[in-house]
């Protein structure tokens with residue numbers, strides 16, 4: 001049995017010598033230590049009152065908790081069975097939610113790849129690390145990353161698949177972006193919704209399938225070690241393409257996007273109207289829009305199947321009970337809603353994320369939490385669940401109190417930001433309100449309790465001006481802005 005308190009490499013203290021002659025006195029000492037060390041360590045843990053959720057000292061509870069972070073790129077939370085979509089098939093994610101906690105108001109910290117991922121792995125707002133756009137050069141100087149936390153604690157740590165977050169010091173990474181092979185074909189596809197088409201290569205050559213295989217191999221090899229494993233898929237990020245069998249599941253069953261009338265488009269923020277023009281979204285025909293959406297649904301089912309392989313392997317190896325699983329995405333995908341695609345928007349389709357935690361040993365099963373949550377909360381939550389010290393500087397907070405019901409979450413906040421095409425915006429979400437603004441003046445306020453589809457902007461309503469002003473002040477506090485003219489990136493679709 002591995003103890004929490006044994007530093008990495010200390011087990012040799014209790015192992016019998018295997019080489020050479022050993023003097024009787026040394027052998028006796030080892031035997032004596034072997035007999036009493038576990039009890040001594042348990043007593044020490046009790047004395048130190050190392051907390052965990054059961055209130056028992058971690059060592060006495062026999063905790064050997066692994067971490068499995070499952071991640072997708074660009075998954076619109078609403079396109080998940082357990083989030084209420086009646087058409088899409090996501091049996092793996094639905095089962096994870098049924099065995100754990102599902103958050104309905106979870107947000108990324110910037111709805112675009114690199115800043116969002118930098119925030120997840122650092123536990124800080126991306127702008128505080130001067131990560132405004134997709135420049136993939138973050139070095140985390142002076143910052144303790146998730147990789148640092150788990151490696152220091154003696155975990156075998158690895159992240160397979162998409163990283164896109166600079167160098168947070170994970171020692172083993174399967175970087176799918178850099179692989180040679182069939183996935184290059186995917187890059188030849190157009191990235192606009194009107195370019196969508198079925199894939200012409202077998203599933204086995206999908207980048208995400210290769211990533212899943214790497215994860216399965218890692219689990220086999222590290223079944224007897226404490227591990228932190230990240231599995232990060234590229235899909236359902238555009239290009240909108242998947243093998244024909246997944247398209248067939250949804251052909252004729254998905255339809256046009258909701259909330260895409262002329263009024264919805266006219267009420268978009270200026271940044272979204274600009275991007276709608278840049279990426280020619282108005283040029284897509286209804287048939288092209290429907291096909292892209294069908295293929296997107298197919299991609300979601302495909303990634304769910306790949307996650308299913310990993311969760312089944314965990315169960316086969318007998319590791320499920322000791323493994324904390326969290327599922328998240330770096331942001332959503334508008335999927336034609338309000339006439340726009342991709343992300344960089346603060347509407348729910350783009351900035352909200354699917355967010356599921358399962359660890360039946362410590363967390364409730366089948367619980368749904370409406371309190372605001374963030375990817376930035378993953379870091380402190382994992383630290384608490386694993387009994388590891390949370391480093392200074394984290395800007396999120398542990399979700400354990402809201403998951404276990406100790407906190408109703410009404411006082412929680414979620415924060416997001418975006419720097420794009422010369423615009424700089426920030427969003428804050430409370431239990432009831434969602435407010436976002438751009439530094440050049442536009443403001444949006446939605447009553448998420450009574451208007452969850454964000455139909456009516458209340459920011460200029462005299463009855464709600466005080467609320468808008470208060471939330472603007474709260475969202476602006478400590479905001480690090482880039483120099484004007486350097487607001488993120490624009491141009492190439494990423």
Ligand SMILES: [Ca+2]
Nearest residue numbers: 073074113330
């Ligand atoms: Ca992304």
